[in-house]
Structures are given as structure tokens and as C-alpha cells.
Amino acid sequence: MFASYRSPNSLSKKMMRVIFSIYLFVTCLITSMQFLTEYLKTQDSISDELKQLQETVQGPVSTSLWQYDQTQLDVLVDGLIKMPVIEGVDVFDKHGKSMISKRSYTQASLPLSIFETKSKLYWTLNGTRVFLGTLVLYSSSEVVLDRVLFGFFLIAITAMIKLSILFGLFIWAFDRYLARPLKELMQQVNEVQSSKNTRKRINLSHIENNELSQLQDHMNTMLFSMERDRERLLEDEKSKRDWLEEAVTKRTKDLQVLNEKLKTLATRDSLTGTLNRGSFFDTANHLLELSQRQKLPASFILIDLDYFKNINDTYGHFVGDKVLIHFTDTVQSMIRESDLIGRVGGEEFALFLPNTGLDNAFKLANKIRKVVVDSTLEVDGETVMYTVSLGVASSELKDCSVIELFKVADLKLYCAKDKGRDRVEK
Numbered sequence: 001m002f003a004s005y006r007s008p009n010s011l012s013k014k015m016m017r018v019i020f021s022i023y024l025f026v027t028c029l030i031t032s033m034q035f036l037t038e039y040l041k042t043q044d045s046i047s048d049e050l051k052q053l054q055e056t057v058q059g060p061v062s063t064s065l066w067q068y069d070q071t072q073l074d075v076l077v078d079g080l081i082k083m084p085v086i087e088g089v090d091v092f093d094k095h096g097k098s099m100i101s102k103r104s105y106t107q108a109s110l111p112l113s114i115f116e117t118k119s120k121l122y123w124t125l126n127g128t129r130v131f132l133g134t135l136v137l138y139s140s141s142e143v144v145l146d147r148v149l150f151g152f153f154l155i156a157i158t159a160m161i162k163l164s165i166l167f168g169l170f171i172w173a174f175d176r177y178l179a180r181p182l183k184e185l186m187q188q189v190n191e192v193q194s195s196k197n198t199r200k201r202i203n204l205s206h207i208e209n210n211e212l213s214q215l216q217d218h219m220n221t222m223l224f225s226m227e228r229d230r231e232r233l234l235e236d237e238k239s240k241r242d243w244l245e246e247a248v249t250k251r252t253k254d255l256q257v258l259n260e261k262l263k264t265l266a267t268r269d270s271l272t273g274t275l276n277r278g279s280f281f282d283t284a285n286h287l288l289e290l291s292q293r294q295k296l297p298a299s300f301i302l303i304d305l306d307y308f309k310n311i312n313d314t315y316g317h318f319v320g321d322k323v324l325i326h327f328t329d330t331v332q333s334m335i336r337e338s339d340l341i342g343r344v345g346g347e348e349f350a351l352f353l354p355n356t357g358l359d360n361a362f363k364l365a366n367k368i369r370k371v372v373v374d375s376t377l378e379v380d381g382e383t384v385m386y387t388v389s390l391g392v393a394s395s396e397l398k399d400c401s402v403i404e405l406f407k408v409a410d411l412k413l414y415c416a417k418d419k420g421r422d423r424v425e426k
Contacts, residue, residue: 027163035148043115043144049085050117050137058119058135060266061091063278065132066123071270077102080137087114088138094131103138111140192223269343271321272328280342284352284402287340291354292399299361299394300405301351302413303331303368306387306421308347315382322379323386330375331368350406358394358426365390365424373422387422389413394426 057076064073077089081102088103105111116139121132192200202219267279275283284300291298305311305327312320324347331341331349340352353361369388377384391412393405416423 023163027160030163031160038148039144042147046085046139046143046147047115047117050139053080053083053086054117054119054135054137058121061135062121062123062132063266063276065091065093065121066130067276067278069270073100075270085139085143086137087111087140087143090134090136090138092134092136094133096134099133105140111142113141114138115140189219272324272343274328274332274349275340275342277342277344280340280344280350280352281402281406284340284342284350287352287354288395288400288402288405291395296355297357297394297396298405299353299356299358299392300402300409301353301361301365302344302391302393302406302409303349303351303365304345304389304413304417305347306389306417308386311384311386315379315384319379319382319384323377323384326375326377327372327386327388330371334364334368334371350409352402356394358392358396361392361394362424362426365392365426369422369424389416389421390424391416392424392426 057080060076061073063069064076073091077091077100080086080089081104087105089100090098091100093099116136118134118136120134122129123132124130189202192202201223267275269276274280288298305323308320308323311323324343327349328341328343331351335341335351335353338354340350342350342352344350351364353364356364369390373385373387375385377386391409391414393408393412395405412425416425419425
């Protein structure tokens with residue numbers, strides 16, 4: 001704006017050069033301080049996000065470590081590494097030995113700096129907290145810079161505009177040869193500034209065709225540009241605000257979907273999709289308490305696939321997994337929506353049947369046994385047949401726990417195995 005301004009004497013020119021140098025130094029200093037402040041605030045914000053994510057996944061990771069479920073642990077870590085703020089994940093066992101270590105970057109694209117949050121993983125067993133290991137989440141300077149640069153660009157432009165105006169006003173104050181016109185000019189500039197009316201223009205009462213007239217023209221051009229830029233900035237700000245709201249809404253939905261997936265991973269068996277052992281017993285306890293309050297019976301069926309190890313040894317674990325899935329699909333097609341099915345061991349499954357007495361539970365167990373023994377499974381050209389043994393227990397309106405029913409059904413299951421397998425005992 002002041003490029004064509006020429007001072008009347010050499011002293012003023014020297015002063016202008018000195019002031020201009022100071023202006024550049026102050027601009028760079030303020031800009032650097034603002035950038036550093038925004039960087040540190042953003043890094044703190046990302047650290048808080050890491051801690052929140054860590055608190056969210058501590059439970060599922062601890063469950064996977066306690067159950068020695070490497071597949072579920074890998075899925076959890078893969079889900080974490082895809083989060084925008086996470087650059088790496090480490091899981092250490094209780095001896096400090098690395099179990100999983102994944103990064104979203106390569107050695108060739110190593111970030112300038114990396115920061116982390118750590119949390120210890122515990123499992124509560126009989127009122128005692130058992131130390132399982134440590135979870136470490138990493139983020140980097142690149143994540144911080146990606147968030148900072150956009151906002152800092154607008155801050156830098158605003159700072160430069162403000163400092164440019166102050167620079168111009170400072171130069172006018174130093175020009176002793178144009179005291180009166182400059183005073184009038186400053187008064188009109190102050191009027192524009194106080195009224196915040198960018199449509200107003202500078203109009204000096206006595207002006208010649210000299211540097212001051214050029215300055216007046218430049219000021220009016222600047223006001224016109226400010227008016228135009230202000231309208232443009234308002235439009236840009238509105239569009240960016242709309243975009244940000246849309247992005248936040250989308251990110252919130254994505255996090256909700258991810259939380260649902262993490263919840264499913266924490267409660268479901270990754271192979272068969274049935275409830276895992278912990279979730280099965282927790283849910284069964286609630287249903288049993290409800291049945292006892294309503295004075296209704298409830299039954300427990302424990303099922304074991306006979307000679308399942310021979311299937312794995314003969315056909316391989318892939319076929320063994322297919323057998324488990326086939327068995328799960330078979331049982332789920334025969335039970336009610338209110339019934340529970342869970343995988344409580346490698347080839348051991350459990351059913352909890354609300355509002356079901358011992359005789360009806362025995363009939364269902366025997367029906368499952370017959371359907372399984374009559375079914376065949378074709379996998380990669382191999383025909384696989386298998387049988388199951390079942391133990392049945394019922395509360396029969398007595399006050400008891402799910403664990404007690406499980407123990408009774410377990411004894412009956414072993415009776416069925418001792419009598420030759422492919423049997424139901426109650």
C-alpha cells in the first residue's frame with residue numbers, strides 16, 4: 001500500500017527504512033509466537049484425545065489379553081491404527097515383552113517428533129486386580145501440524161493486515177513536512193476505524209498532486225479492497241463453518257459406528273459370532289435373576305463336540321473352524337430369540353433357556369444331538385461328520401446361580417462322555 005510513497009528528504013527515507021525493518025522483525029516474531037502457541041495447544045488437545053481413546057479400549061484389550069485371544073487383539077489394534085490421531089500402537093505383556101507393535105508410517109517417512117500415552121492393563125479376578133501388561137498409543141508432529149497450519153494461515157494474514165495498517169499510521173506521524181494534512185488524514189482514518197464503515201472514503205480538504213494525494217488514493221483503494229475482502233471472508237467463514245459442522249457430524253457418526261464395532265468385538269466370539277464366555281455368563285445371570293423373580297424355571301445346556309481334536313489333526317484347523325461355524329448355525333436355527341448361546345471353550349458351547357423346565361430342555365438337547373449326527377459338512381471336497389455330547393441342568397424354581405447350573409451341566413456332560421459320547425444326560 002505504501003510502495004509508491006516517497007519522503008521529502010533523506011532523513012525521512014532513512015527513518016522509513018529503519019521502521020520497515022522493525023516492522024518485518026515484529027511481524028516475524030509475533031507470527032512465530034502465535035504458531036508456537038497454536039502448536040502446543042493442538043498437541044495438548046491431541047494428547048487428550050489419545051487418553052480418551054485409551055480409556056475406551058482398555059477394557060476390550062484387557063479382555064483379549066486375559067482370554068489369550070490374539071485374533072481379537074489384532075482386530076482391536078488394527079482398528080486403533082486407522083484412527084486419524086494415532087500413528088502407532090504397542091502392546092506389552094506383564095514382563096515388558098512386546099506382543100504387538102504397529103505403525104502407520106514407514107522408516108522412510110519417520111515424523112519429526114513422536115509423543116505417547118501409556119496405560120496399564122488389569123483384569124479383576126475374585127476382587128484382585130491382575131496386571132496383564134501395558135498399552136501405548138503414539139501420535140506425531142505431523143498430526144499436530146495438519147491441524148495447526150490451516151488455522152494459523154488465517155491468523156498470520158490477520159496479523160499482517162493489522163501490522164500493515166499500524167506501519168502506515170506510524171510513517172505518517174513521522175512526516176513533519178505534512179503535519180496538517182497528515183493530521184486531517186489521521187482524523188478521517190480514525191473515523192473510518194471507529195465507525196467500522198468500510199464504505200466510507202478518505203477526502204482531504206486541501207491536497208495537491210503529491211505523495212499525500214497518492215497516499216489518499218492508496219487508502220481509498222485499501223478501503224475498497226477491505227470492503228471486498230471482508231465480504232469474501234464472511235462468505236468463506238460461513239462456508240467453512242458449514243463444512244466444519246458437517247465434518248464434525250460425520251466424524252461423530254463414524255466414532256459411533258466404531259464404538260459399536262468395538263463393543264461387538266468385546267462381547268462376541270470372533271469366529272462363530274456367538275457370545276464369548278464373559279458376556280454369556282453376565283447375560284445369563286441377569287436372565288436367571290429375572291426368572292427367579294417371576295417364579296419361572298430356567299435351564300442350562302452344556303455341549304461339547306466329540307473328538308474335535310481328531311478333526312483338526314485329520315483335516316486341519318481351517319476345516320475345524322468350518323465345523324464350529326456349522327454347529328453354531330445349526331443350533332441357532334433351533335432355539336428361540338430369547339435363548340442364549342455362547343462359546344465357553346475351544347469346542348465347548350453353552351445354552352441358557354429362560355422359562356424352560358428340565359424335560360423341555362432335555363428334548364431340545366436330544367433334538368440338537370440328532371440333527372447334528374444326521375448332518376454332513378462338505379469343505380474343499382472333504383465330507384466331515386461329527387457328533388456332540390450334552391449335559392442338561394435346570395433351576396426348577398430353586399434359588400441357584402448360573403455357575404451352579406454350569407457345574408451340574410458339566411458333570412452331566414462328562415457322564416455322557418463316559419457312556420460313549422453322542423448322548424444327552426440330565
